[in-house]
Amino acid sequence: MSPVELKAIKGRGELRAQPPLPVTRRTTLRGTLFGNELLTTFRRWRTLALLAVLAAVPILVGIAVKIETSDGSQAGPGGGDGGPAFISQITNNGLFLVFTALAATLPFFLPMAIGVIAGDAIAGEANAGTLRYLLVAPAGRTRLLLTKYATVLTFCLVATLVVAISALTVGAILFPLGDLTTISGTQISFTDGLGRAFLIALVVAASLTGTAALGLFVSTLTNSGIAAMATTVGLLITVQILDQIPQLHAIQPYFFSHYWLSFADLMRDPVYWDDLTKNLGLQALYAAVFGSAAWARFTAKDITA
Amino acid sequence: MDEPSATEPDREREDAGESVIATRALTKRYRGGQLAVDGLDLTVPAGSVFGFLGPNGSGKTTTIRMLMGLIEPTSGTARVLGRPMPRAARAVLPHVGALIEGPALYGFLSGRDNLLRYDAADPTSDPRTRRARVAAALDRVGLTAAATKKAKAYSLGMKQRLGLAAALLQPRRLLVLDEPTNGLDPQGMREIRSLVRELASDGTTVFLSSHLLDEIEQVCTHAAVMAQGRLITQGPVSDLAAGTRGRLIVTTPDPGEAARVLKEQGASDVVTEDDKVTAEPPDRDLADVNAALVSAGVRVRGFGLQRASLEDAFVALTGEGFDVAG
Numbered sequence: 001m002s003p004v005e006l007k008a009i010k011g012r013g014e015l016r017a018q019p020p021l022p023v024t025r026r027t028t029l030r031g032t033l034f035g036n037e038l039l040t041t042f043r044r045w046r047t048l049a050l051l052a053v054l055a056a057v058p059i060l061v062g063i064a065v066k067i068e069t070s071d072g073s074q075a076g077p078g079g080g081d082g083g084p085a086f087i088s089q090i091t092n093n094g095l096f097l098v099f100t101a102l103a104a105t106l107p108f109f110l111p112m113a114i115g116v117i118a119g120d121a122i123a124g125e126a127n128a129g130t131l132r133y134l135l136v137a138p139a140g141r142t143r144l145l146l147t148k149y150a151t152v153l154t155f156c157l158v159a160t161l162v163v164a165i166s167a168l169t170v171g172a173i174l175f176p177l178g179d180l181t182t183i184s185g186t187q188i189s190f191t192d193g194l195g196r197a198f199l200i201a202l203v204v205a206a207s208l209t210g211t212a213a214l215g216l217f218v219s220t221l222t223n224s225g226i227a228a229m230a231t232t233v234g235l236l237i238t239v240q241i242l243d244q245i246p247q248l249h250a251i252q253p254y255f256f257s258h259y260w261l262s263f264a265d266l267m268r269d270p271v272y273w274d275d276l277t278k279n280l281g282l283q284a285l286y287a288a289v290f291g292s293a294a295w296a297r298f299t300a301k302d303i304t305a
Numbered sequence: 306m307d308e309p310s311a312t313e314p315d316r317e318r319e320d321a322g323e324s325v326i327a328t329r330a331l332t333k334r335y336r337g338g339q340l341a342v343d344g345l346d347l348t349v350p351a352g353s354v355f356g357f358l359g360p361n362g363s364g365k366t367t368t369i370r371m372l373m374g375l376i377e378p379t380s381g382t383a384r385v386l387g388r389p390m391p392r393a394a395r396a397v398l399p400h401v402g403a404l405i406e407g408p409a410l411y412g413f414l415s416g417r418d419n420l421l422r423y424d425a426a427d428p429t430s431d432p433r434t435r436r437a438r439v440a441a442a443l444d445r446v447g448l449t450a451a452a453t454k455k456a457k458a459y460s461l462g463m464k465q466r467l468g469l470a471a472a473l474l475q476p477r478r479l480l481v482l483d484e485p486t487n488g489l490d491p492q493g494m495r496e497i498r499s500l501v502r503e504l505a506s507d508g509t510t511v512f513l514s515s516h517l518l519d520e521i522e523q524v525c526t527h528a529a530v531m532a533q534g535r536l537i538t539q540g541p542v543s544d545l546a547a548g549t550r551g552r553l554i555v556t557t558p559d560p561g562e563a564a565r566v567l568k569e570q571g572a573s574d575v576v577t578e579d580d581k582v583t584a585e586p587p588d589r590d591l592a593d594v595n596a597a598l599v600s601a602g603v604r605v606r607g608f609g610l611q612r613a614s615l616e617d618a619f620v621a622l623t624g625e626g627f628d629v630a631g
Binding site (some may be wrong): 143300 | 407432
C-alpha cells in the first residue's frame, strides 16, 4: 500500500478508526463473490418459485400413482412402456419415486429451470444496469463469468436434490420401503439403493452442465434477461423435438439431451457405463465449447447497458 | 476545494508526473459507424474537482465508460491513475469510485445488502471490515435509517444516495460522478456538493459530469467542455470564465446621460435598455468611473461588474443552448 492510500484512509472521518487493509482476505465462503452470488440467487423469489415447482412434481406423481393403484392394480399400462421410467415399480418400493421423478423432470422441468437461471446470469445484470457497477467494482470479467457459472452449477445440483429429496419424502410417506430389484433383476439392499439414488441425482445434475453453459453463452449475447431466458428454453425444446425425428439420427448423438436418460443404467447390475460416459463426455464438451464462447464474447464486449 | 495539498511530497510527485486521468487521441466509433468520441486529449490534474460538460449526446458517457474499462476505445489511449485502461483495470479500479449514468440496484435486496454485494465484487476489499465500511458509507450519505428497506421501495433520490455510497465503500483516489445530484431535492444537492468538497479537501480527485452549470461553477476547480465528440476546451474554471469578460452594469433613471459619460470614460459597446446601461468596462479604476457619473449629475441606483458566468463561457464556446444535442 502506497503512502498516498494510507493518507487517504487517515483523511476520512468515518473510516479513520479502521486498520489499514490487511494482506489476508476471503477466509470464508460468505466473504467471497461466489458466496454473495449464491446468497443473492437463492434469495430471489423467482429461484424459490422454480424450486417449489420442482418439489411439487414428485408430490403430484406420487399422489397420482397412489390414487390410480388404490384398487390394487399396477401403475402404468402393464408393460411399463408408457409413462416415465420405473413408474410401475413405485407401489412396491417408494424409493422408485426418486427415479421416476428425476426421469419425469429431466427432459423439461429441470433444464427449463437451469435455462432461466443461466439465461438471466449476465443478461439480467445488464438489464438492471448492475453489471457496470459489478465490473467497475472491479469484479473482473473472467472472475464474474466463472462465479456465475459456478452458481448455475450449484443451482443444477440443488434443483436435482430438491426433486430427489421431495420424491424420497413422498415415496416414504405413501409407499413401502425396502430392498429393491434392479433392472437386471438382481436384489440390492435399501441402503445400496439409497446410495444409487444419490449417485443418479449427481449424474442428473451433471447432465445439466451443458445446458448451463449454453444458457450462460446466450446470456452474454443480449442485454435482456427475458430474451436470454426465452432463447435458452426455446433451444432446449427445439433440440428435444429434433431428437425425436428418426431422419436426423446421424446428428442426434451430438444433441446435449441425447443421453440424458442413460442415468437409468446406474440401476443395472453390473452398471452399464457406455451411455453414461458418453453423456458426461458430451456435457463436458458442451461446457468447454460454450464456456469458451461465453468467455470470448464477454471479455471483449462493450458494456453499454 | 480550497488548497491543493501541494506540500505533500506524494501529491507533488503525482502532479509533476502523470495526471489522474490522461487521454491521448481517444476515439470511439460504434459499430454503426457513428463517431461518439473523436480524438479526445483530456488531462485531469491530481487533486482537482474536474467538471465535465457538454450537451446531451456529446460523448461524455462514452468517454467515462472508456475510462472505466467498460468500453474498448477504437483508437487512442486512456490512462487512469497513471496506468493504461482497460488493461490495468484490476489494479486501477479498486482506487476509483464511480457513479455512471445513474444508480443501478437490486430491487429485491435491502440497501445494505446492495452495498455488501458491490463490496464483495471487489477482490481487494477485506470481508472482515465489510460491514463496518458499508455502515460508514450508508451513514455518509444519510441512508442509515433506510438501510434495511428493500431498494425497490427507495425514491430516486435515495437510490442516487445509495449509488454514491457504493462509490464511497473504500478510500478512493478518484471519484467519477456522472450527474450525482440528479433526482435530488435542493437539500440533497447541497449535501452532495458539500460531500464533494469534503472529499476533495481530503485529496481525492473528483471527476464530475453535470448538466447544471452553476453546480460546476460552485464546486469545480477545473472543467472541460465537449461537443459532438470533440473536446472544445479544458482548464481551470477561472480561466474559462475569464475568456469571456465581465460587463459593467449601471442602473439609473438617467440612462442617456449615463451612456454618454461612460463613453467619455473609455467604455466600449455601451448598450442602453430601460433604466440599465451595460458596457465593456474601461481599463481604469471603476471607482473613478462611478465618481465621473455622479459628478455629471447621473443619479446612480446601482453600479457593479457582472462577472462572466461559466454559462456565458459555455454558450460562447458551443454557440448553442446547453441542452441542444450536438
